[in-house]
Amino acid sequence: MELAISNATKFFGKKSIFKDVSLTLKTGEIVAIFGRNGCGKSTLLKMIFGKMKGNSINILYNNEVIKPSEIIKEQIVSYLPQESFLPKNLKVRDIIPIYFSEEKKQDRIFYDPFIAKISNTVTGKLSLGELRYFEVLLIAQMDHQFMMLDEPFSMLEPIYKDKVKELLISLLDFKGIIITDHYYNDVFEISTNNKLMHDGKLYNIDTVNDLKDFGYLRK
Numbered sequence: 001m002e003l004a005i006s007n008a009t010k011f012f013g014k015k016s017i018f019k020d021v022s023l024t025l026k027t028g029e030i031v032a033i034f035g036r037n038g039c040g041k042s043t044l045l046k047m048i049f050g051k052m053k054g055n056s057i058n059i060l061y062n063n064e065v066i067k068p069s070e071i072i073k074e075q076i077v078s079y080l081p082q083e084s085f086l087p088k089n090l091k092v093r094d095i096i097p098i099y100f101s102e103e104k105k106q107d108r109i110f111y112d113p114f115i116a117k118i119s120n121t122v123t124g125k126l127s128l129g130e131l132r133y134f135e136v137l138l139i140a141q142m143d144h145q146f147m148m149l150d151e152p153f154s155m156l157e158p159i160y161k162d163k164v165k166e167l168l169i170s171l172l173d174f175k176g177i178i179i180t181d182h183y184y185n186d187v188f189e190i191s192t193n194n195k196l197m198h199d200g201k202l203y204n205i206d207t208v209n210d211l212k213d214f215g216y217l218r219k
Contacts, residue, residue: 001027001145003077003176004060010043011055017043018200025146025176030168032187033180034205034216035197041180042082044197045148049079078144082151084131088124092134095123105141112137114163128155136164146176153183165190184211 008021017040025031035041046052048059050068059066061076071077086095092115100106109115115137118130136152153161168177168190181187194205198214211217
């Protein structure tokens with residue numbers, strides 16, 4: 001399965017955020033997108049997901065044209081935004097059935113050792129790390145063939161990070177994943193292809209030294 005993005009362009013007023021950006025994602029791949037805050041990483045993901053309108057974007061799903069508005073409708077891409085999307089007044093155990101009616105999928109989350117400890121807790125009282133981990137698990141269990149994760153490692157304690165990395169790697173047999181995060185060492189451990197959003201363009205990155213050469217990291 002393949003998702004191909006091309007001619008992605010976004011202006012805010014007269015200011016160009018990025019122009020003619022192209023990106024290809026296949027099942028079995030984790031494509032990382034690095035970049036400083038405000039460079040357009042999240043904007044690009046929102047455009048692909050149909051959450052934000054771009055000046056232009058072309059999307060091919062298995063070589064067939066698809067509109068961003070159909071991405072959600074056809075359940076092709078699941079999306080983890082930076083901001084929390086869960087209701088704060090419900091317990092963890094009560095949120096899981098909202099997303100999954102299938103008992104097998106519910107159990108995969110219910111019986112996760114970390115979730116079992118917080119299942120009776122209202123999400124509004126979870127730590128930022130616990131909440132983020134729970135959100136990643138929910139997105140990962142969806143049937144969509146592709147996932148986009150915007151800063152999944154943000155606020156996660158090391159033990160949660162390792163568990164998320166294991167989870168994402170286990171999904172590669174049947175999913176393709178785009179990930180953006182400033183925790184570059186964690187991302188490099190699992191990514192198969194790396195990009196850097198810089199000056200409105202997307203560049204191929206192979207090593208941490210490449211990130212330094214572009215000025216994303218200090219030398």
